[in-house]
Amino acid sequence: MTRYLPFPLLSLGLMVIWLLMNQTLAPAHILLGATLGVIGGRLLHKLQLPPTGFKRPVAAARLAARVFADIARSNVAVARIILLPKTRNASSGFVDISLRMRSPYGLACLACIITAAPGTCWVDYDPNKNLLRIHVLDLIDEQAWKATVTHRYETLLMEIFE
């Protein structure tokens, strides 16, 4: 199992992408997609990545729901800043946040979440001090942003990956 499918979720994902691309559920295409998945997983295995340690699917689902809601909220906030610049009472700026998480996959997920949400952008990360720097468009309260990142995302991500 682990020899032929070192990353089972990734292989499954590749197969699903293949089937979506061809818009079919024909057995021949399922076989082709499965071959693609196995080859892709083995190629990735050659890169000698550290194991993901992904365990808690329920926590991951909760994180996904939270992220979707937050992105919707920040969409509205950023749209308001752009369309009604008069009502804006804060300037943009950088926020430094010290993290506790060390898992590279957790950090990658955090980077994607922060950058995908409008209004925040991952700028720099210092692995020695475990210090993250983000840019915030609507910087009213620096402490509130620190609390958002550490409490809303980091704890859940640590639960998932560590």
Place this chain on the structure above:
Amino acid sequence: MSQLILTWSVAIAQLMLGVSICCAALRLMRGPRAQDRILALDTFYVNAMLLLLAFGMQSGQTVYFEVALGIALLGFVSTVALAKFLMRGEVIE
């Protein structure tokens, strides 16, 4: 009635996406620095991709989807290559 709603909403959406492509093109020309142009190019191709999806809805053909997928992939690679060029002055080290 539903045909009217669909026709007009697709037309309005195409208009909005076209205007946003023009905005991105304006920023692309105006600069002032290279990173602003790259960011504008990124916005440009995302909006072009969405416009192609809207064209697909108008014509009822799925060919446009494949073009949009191609734009999404090429745009990603080109933006990353340009950003890498900004960082070092070379794409491949």
Place this chain on the structure above:
Amino acid sequence: MMIDADLPLWLATLIALCLLVGAALSLTGSIGLLRLKTFFERIHSPTLATSYGTAGVVLASILYFSALQSRLVVHELLIGLFVTLTTPVTLMVLARAVLHRDRYGDKTRAPGDERRSTTKR
């Protein structure tokens, strides 16, 4: 050019709503690209188009083609997947490149720069 698909009224309204919300969000993002003052403020505006802007248009397309061909057409999800996965990467690489340029100054100046100062962000 008239679309002559005969869909139920509620579905057509839903499709129109998704499409218009997505297009309006993308337009807002592009306006922000023109309106915001500094580069690091502008870097936030394309995410409007790539998050729920794309989601709206893709959802409208899925609903429309599924109703039109009376089967589930979901291959537009691929576009949504690619865009949500690639945008953070592009923006992060770009942000890091800009930091690098600001830090190390004129050595890495690219063609097309009109401003020579190194401290301006």
